[in-house]
Amino acid sequence: MVKHKSRVEQAPQPQQEAQQRADRIQAFWQEMEALEQEQALVLPEDQRRALRVYHDHLLSSFSRQFEVDTTKVQKQLSLGMRIVSLLGAMAFSTALFFFMYHFWGNFSIPVRVAILMTTPLLVTVAVELTARRERILYFAPMLGLLAFTGLALNLYLFRELFNLTPSAAGLLALAAFAFILAYTYNLRFLLIAGLISFMCYLSASFGAFRGGYWLSLGQRPEDFILAGLIIAALSVAPQQKYPAFPRVYRVVGLLAVFLAILFLASYGHLSYFPFSHQRVEHFYQVAGFVVAGGVIWLGVGRRLQDVVILGNVFFVIFLYTRFFAWWWDWLPAYLFFLILGAAALLILFYLKWLRRLTQEPRP
Amino acid sequence: MRRYGFLGAILFLLLVNAVLFFRVAYNRWGVPQERITLTGREIEMEGGVYQPGTKMVERKRPTSIRLKYSHSCPWFDAAKLESIGFDCRVPSDKDAFLYDLKVRPRRTFAVLEYEGRAYETWRHETEEKIEDLEDKWKRGEIKSDSYLKDMKDSLVSNTRLFPIDVGNDPGVLRQRYPDRRRLMIAPVVARMISGGAHGAHPQGTISLQVNSIYLSDPQRTRLAEILRQLQANKGKPDYPGGWLAPEQRRRLRFTICYGRTYEPWVEDISLQGEPP
Numbered sequence: 001m002v003k004h005k006s007r008v009e010q011a012p013q014p015q016q017e018a019q020q021r022a023d024r025i026q027a028f029w030q031e032m033e034a035l036e037q038e039q040a041l042v043l044p045e046d047q048r049r050a051l052r053v054y055h056d057h058l059l060s061s062f063s064r065q066f067e068v069d070t071t072k073v074q075k076q077l078s079l080g081m082r083i084v085s086l087l088g089a090m091a092f093s094t095a096l097f098f099f100m101y102h103f104w105g106n107f108s109i110p111v112r113v114a115i116l117m118t119t120p121l122l123v124t125v126a127v128e129l130t131a132r133r134e135r136i137l138y139f140a141p142m143l144g145l146l147a148f149t150g151l152a153l154n155l156y157l158f159r160e161l162f163n164l165t166p167s168a169a170g171l172l173a174l175a176a177f178a179f180i181l182a183y184t185y186n187l188r189f190l191l192i193a194g195l196i197s198f199m200c201y202l203s204a205s206f207g208a209f210r211g212g213y214w215l216s217l218g219q220r221p222e223d224f225i226l227a228g229l230i231i232a233a234l235s236v237a238p239q240q241k242y243p244a245f246p247r248v249y250r251v252v253g254l255l256a257v258f259l260a261i262l263f264l265a266s267y268g269h270l271s272y273f274p275f276s277h278q279r280v281e282h283f284y285q286v287a288g289f290v291v292a293g294g295v296i297w298l299g300v301g302r303r304l305q306d307v308v309i310l311g312n313v314f315f316v317i318f319l320y321t322r323f324f325a326w327w328w329d330w331l332p333a334y335l336f337f338l339i340l341g342a343a344a345l346l347i348l349f350y351l352k353w354l355r356r357l358t359q360e361p362r363p
Numbered sequence: 364m365r366r367y368g369f370l371g372a373i374l375f376l377l378l379v380n381a382v383l384f385f386r387v388a389y390n391r392w393g394v395p396q397e398r399i400t401l402t403g404r405e406i407e408m409e410g411g412v413y414q415p416g417t418k419m420v421e422r423k424r425p426t427s428i429r430l431k432y433s434h435s436c437p438w439f440d441a442a443k444l445e446s447i448g449f450d451c452r453v454p455s456d457k458d459a460f461l462y463d464l465k466v467r468p469r470r471t472f473a474v475l476e477y478e479g480r481a482y483e484t485w486r487h488e489t490e491e492k493i494e495d496l497e498d499k500w501k502r503g504e505i506k507s508d509s510y511l512k513d514m515k516d517s518l519v520s521n522t523r524l525f526p527i528d529v530g531n532d533p534g535v536l537r538q539r540y541p542d543r544r545r546l547m548i549a550p551v552v553a554r555m556i557s558g559g560a561h562g563a564h565p566q567g568t569i570s571l572q573v574n575s576i577y578l579s580d581p582q583r584t585r586l587a588e589i590l591r592q593l594q595a596n597k598g599k600p601d602y603p604g605g606w607l608a609p610e611q612r613r614r615l616r617f618t619i620c621y622g623r624t625y626e627p628w629v630e631d632i633s634l635q636g637e638p639p
Contacts (some may be wrong), residue, residue, distance in 0.1 A: 046442060074594065104428055106408070108580045109579060109580050115375075117380050117394050120376050121376050124369070124372050124373060124376065125373075128369045128370075147372075151376065153377070154376075154379070154380070155379070155383075158380075158383050159383075159579060160575070162383075162386075162387045162577065162626075163573050163575075163576050163577055163626050163628055164383070164386060164387065164390075164394050164573070164626055165550065165572055165573055165624070165625070165626055168571075172419055175377050177372065177375055177379075180368060180371050181368075181372055181374045183368065184367075184368025184369060184371070184372065185368070207467060210467075211448050211467075211469055212467030212468065212469060213467060213468040213469055213470045213552050214468045215552075216468050219464075219465075219467055219611075220467070251439055269461035269462075269465050269466060277461055295527065316518070349574075
């Protein structure tokens, strides 16, 4: 027992690794019970007991050290807590916005400036204090997003109070602050907020570089394609301490690329290309399939599940939007849906083939 | 790492606010680039606070003002648009109607003339239209005189601030238009409208980049006092400027300045004819 304890506690593991190990232990004992029932493998009682004790000790140690979920119910509750944390953050941020909006006119300018400056500062202090008390962060992300909203209001209302010209640098400041919080406390919500702000800043800068007014950043979706590719490419940067972050970079970046292509496939006149809008739309309709296919291929090759899922989802969306555009007006409804069903079957066969392709070779 | 990150976040927030304060101070430091005094005709006062849940707008003291300027820019043609960087080659095919959506607005500078030749031209044209409408009204050719009344009202209440030129360099514009008393140079966002048809002549429009100008606390109090004074015998609610008669509006004076970074502020608010 003592030997087990020292071995476990000598090697502290990050929370994600501990959770993965706990999941493996649970799966192992489920399989072990099935094997015993089928009489395929029966361990001697003393070995079984020793293994059980070792695993129980390991799980309780993980639970104590990292607050990992050791049962299915705990896991479901954790997921629920994360969702509640996100919803709470959104609700608190909205409350902060309306609080400012509601009482704003009653305060003198020095009081307003003091409120604007201290709100994000105080909430950031609250993030630190909460993070010190939590082993798994549920309240800290909520407060982190609140601090982010506080800074956004700080920038926006300060600009309004002193009649400053809107500037894209505000987006960069928001992104930098979100990155600092995300990397300090390992917060994915904040990383997403930071990446979206950074992507908007990049798009605005590309537009401004070509002489346009930066606030018209959504007018050329191609700017988002470039910004999304840059964000997705950043996912290859080594981030050993933050194993979940590269996935966030990939998903946010690729999502921007896919959404921009989807938009341009229907609204070609917003493109930089000096061709007719029909030609541009046809180009992006084809590009949508090519990029989705390429993303699936890349995801399969590098064993990136999130990339494969995203590629598949957008492949289907591109396909179905095309079907709708091509056939809805002139095909009878029954035939249209029949074609959709047939397409779904083909996609299923294709995914099955893909699944076989990605299967690990058996030893 | 966490401690450094926390300190970094705090320092970053302080730095962001320091930059904001520096920007304000730098803009207002020294002699303003522009200083012009306008009347209440050229100014719209803002101060309503929407209260969600109560479906009402709470009337407060005016918190900010908005410059009222004419949106008519007949001089802003294709050549002028090209001079500030717009590509005016409207496609010759059926894509022409989509071209306006494609063209991005651009940041530039506009010269706004107060009570100058552009205003006189507009006034002259409006007076001619009024004469014409009065004749038609007398002859019974028009059934309602509401449009005629609106036109007459516009002569005494419309803004006298008219944009007369644009350019990317405010220094060059100032050399070309040296009268600082009547001509103000302000940053604007210019947009191109091609009319949506091939062969149509592209036209430019402008909107001030910072139009809502916040008042300082003493200015809010001062403006509220002036408005109370003007509305004292009217028995109307104390709302920023909404029910001021044109002759009362004309008595209001607002001195607007633009600083080093061409960001505006209100320097002074006064009432003409008020004892000092």
